[in-house]
Amino acid sequence: AQSVAxxxxxxxxAEGNPLTVKCTYSVSGNPYLFWYVQYPNxxxxxxxxxxxGDNLVKGSYGFEAExxxxxxxxxxxxxxALVSDSALYFCAVRAxxxxxxxxVFGKGTRLSVIA
Amino acid sequence: xxxxxQSPKYLFRKEGQxxxxxxxxxxxxxxxxxxxxxxxxxxxxxxxxxxxxxxQKGDIAEGxxxxxxxxxxxxxxxxxxxxxxxxxxxCASTPHTWPGDxxxxxxxxxxxxxx
Numbered sequence: 001a002q003s004v005a006x007x008x009x010x011x012x013x014a015e016g017n018p019l020t021v022k023c024t025y026s027v028s029g030n031p032y033l034f035w036y037v038q039y040p041n042x043x044x045x046x047x048x049x050x051x052x053g054d055n056l057v058k059g060s061y062g063f064e065a066e067x068x069x070x071x072x073x074x075x076x077x078x079x080x081a082l083v084s085d086s087a088l089y090f091c092a093v094r095a096x097x098x099x100x101x102x103x104v105f106g107k108g109t110r111l112s113v114i115a
Numbered sequence: 116x117x118x119x120x121q122s123p124k125y126l127f128r129k130e131g132q133x134x135x136x137x138x139x140x141x142x143x144x145x146x147x148x149x150x151x152x153x154x155x156x157x158x159x160x161x162x163x164x165x166x167x168x169x170x171q172k173g174d175i176a177e178g179x180x181x182x183x184x185x186x187x188x189x190x191x192x193x194x195x196x197x198x199x200x201x202x203x204x205x206c207a208s209t210p211h212t213w214p215g216d217x218x219x220x221x222x223x224x225x226x227x228x229x230x
Contacts, residue, residue: 009155034218043119043205043221044158049214090157092218100165102148102173103219107157 002027004093006106013081014114021076021109023091030096033074034103035065038088047089050074051096061085081113117142121206121222127230128193128200136191136225138206145211147189148219151175152203161204164189193227201229 003026013019025031032051036044048059055067065076074091088110092103119140128134138147146165150158160173164183178197183189189208193200203226207219 032214032218034214036219036221041203041224041226043121043223044207044219045221046217046219049218051214100146100213102160102163105150105158107155 002093002095002098002101002104004091004104004106006089006091006109008109009107010110010112012112012114015083016080019078019081019085019111019113021089021091021111023074023076023106024072025074025091025093026072027093027095027098029098032094032096032103033065033067034092035059035063035074035076036090036092038090038108044090047076081111083113083115086111086113119206119208119220119222121204121225123225124223126225126227128227129230131195133192133194134227136193136204136206136227138189138191138222139187140189140208140220140222141187142208142210142220143186144208144220145186146209147183148207148209149173149179149181149189149191150205150207152205152224158205161191200227202227 005024034049035047038044050057050067058064088108090108091106094103122137148163149161162181164170180192205224206222
């Protein structure tokens with residue numbers, strides 16, 4: 001079975017400070033990993049993905065994520081937070097060799113960046 | 116521009132009434148998905164379809180029905196058997212060559228409220 005855990009419901013950070021949104025996963029074998037962002041009353045937007053290769057993935061809007069296989073983690077990071085980064089963030093996973101199995105999403109983490 | 120269109124954006128349902136949420140994509144994607152979003156519960160899979168005239172139940176299919184008569188369209192009917200339908204509904208699609216650029220492409224969602 002595939003699962004994703006986002007241990008923090010809410011993360012608060014001051015503008016200009018670095019931010020981290022945590023994600024751990026469980027799959028059989030190697031994973032596809034994604035981060036999506038959602039603004040109020042909108043669909044989810046793609047931020048970045050990990051398939052294979054470099055463990056540090058760079059994505060949209062200055063975000064990056066580090067794949068750590070031993071810790072089964074894929075934390076989202078940004079060196080300097082902006083107020084406009086305030087949104088709901090979702091981590092998602094699917095096993096690499098699971099055919100067409102749908103993505104499994106975490107429960108989301110609400111990021112609040114305070115000016 | 117290619118994308119996924121969900122309509123209506125807001126929908127009100129009376130007790131005992133069936134309603135249908137529309138999802139149309141012009142991305143030539145093969146697979147389509149319906150998720151339900153409730154506060155604090157993340158995204159939960161209702162139904163998905165990988166090819167025309169075929170679909171599978173997700174984790175919370177009870178009280179919902181779907182059809183996939185055309186590649187572009189994947190409507191979701193919320194039946195009177197769904198006892199707590201008030202939620203935000205998201206449609207998504209993926210290309211045949213998973214994961215493509217974005218994994219899932221999402222529509223903007225439909226907010227359904229029981230009145």
